[in-house]
Amino acid sequence: MKITSDGSHTLYVPELNEHYHSIHGAVQESNHVFIEAGLKVVDSGQWTVGRKRTIRVFEVGLGTGLNALLTYLEAKKQGIKIEYTAIEAFPLEKEIYTALNFSSVITGENVDAILNLIHTSAWNTPVELSPDYVLVKRHDALENIVLETDKYDLVYFDAFAPEVQPELWTEDIFRKIYNAMANGGILVTYCCKGDVKRAMKAAGFTIEKLHGPPGKREMLRGKKF
Numbered sequence: 343m344k345i346t347s348d349g350s351h352t353l354y355v356p357e358l359n360e361h362y363h364s365i366h367g368a369v370q371e372s373n374h375v376f377i378e379a380g381l382k383v384v385d386s387g388q389w390t391v392g393r394k395r396t397i398r399v400f401e402v403g404l405g406t407g408l409n410a411l412l413t414y415l416e417a418k419k420q421g422i423k424i425e426y427t428a429i430e431a432f433p434l435e436k437e438i439y440t441a442l443n444f445s446s447v448i449t450g451e452n453v454d455a456i457l458n459l460i461h462t463s464a465w466n467t468p469v470e471l472s473p474d475y476v477l478v479k480r481h482d483a484l485e486n487i488v489l490e491t492d493k494y495d496l497v498y499f500d501a502f503a504p505e506v507q508p509e510l511w512t513e514d515i516f517r518k519i520y521n522a523m524a525n526g527g528i529l530v531t532y533c534c535k536g537d538v539k540r541a542m543k544a545a546g547f548t549i550e551k552l553h554g555p556p557g558k559r560e561m562l563r564g565k566k567f
């Protein structure tokens with residue numbers, strides 16, 4: 343476990359020489375890439391009068407649960423419903439997720455309680471964390487799963503970097519995700535490598551380069567039209 347520049351924890355994987363988040367600020371990075379460039383943008387569509395809007399999110403790599411947590415908090419603020427599906431090949435042990443200090447950096451009530459719900463909820467079945475937030479955690483590897491088609495409005499692509507996990511940044515994987523997305527859906531990722539951009543384009547995405555979080559010049563957003 344390491345403290346990043348905004349005071350929040352991240353995890354380090356020695357075998358890969360890789361962190362779960364930017365060392366320039368884990369919470370800052372997640373907010374910038376996934377909430378500001380993802381959830382807040384996809385949320386700007388049409389609302390049905392008298393009904394809360396539902397956004398279907400798919401996350402690659404649940405990890406510490408930070409993106410699931412920030413999405414929960416932002417959706418509550420905005421009064422929208424979330425169906426959040428996250429895939430994770432290597433779930434964290436209790437000693438690790440209970441030691442994370444996100445509640446000391448993220449303002450809001452019950453941050454630890456929500457993070458605990460995210461980690462202790464059952465795998466491979468929908469769980470209602472609140473009336474407005476349903477979580478499905480899939481314990482599996484992205485390469486091995488079959489995804490439903492035309493479903494997700496928003497994808498958080500938060501795999502380890504292509505340098506250490508090239509098998510997850512391929513055209514085939516991006517095509518699988520593209521097919522699982524609804525028309526008008528967006529995918530956001532912290533990565534901005536040329537190879538990744540090309541793989542996303544070949545899979546069908548229209549790509550935008552955006553300003554990256556602190557410590558990173560750029561990030562990518564892909565749209566399915």
Ligand SMILES: C[S@@+](CC[C@H](N)C(=O)[O-])C[C@H]1O[C@@H](n2cnc3c(N)ncnc32)[C@H](O)[C@@H]1O
Nearest residue numbers: 403404405406408430431432483484500501502
């Ligand atoms: C960069 S970390 C990000 C984690 C998370 N989004 C967070 O905020 O903590 C990448 C995550 O992907 C998971 N992962 C690695 N290989 C995977 C695979 N083949 N399929 C699904 N998840 C995988 C890792 O265990 C790790 O939790």
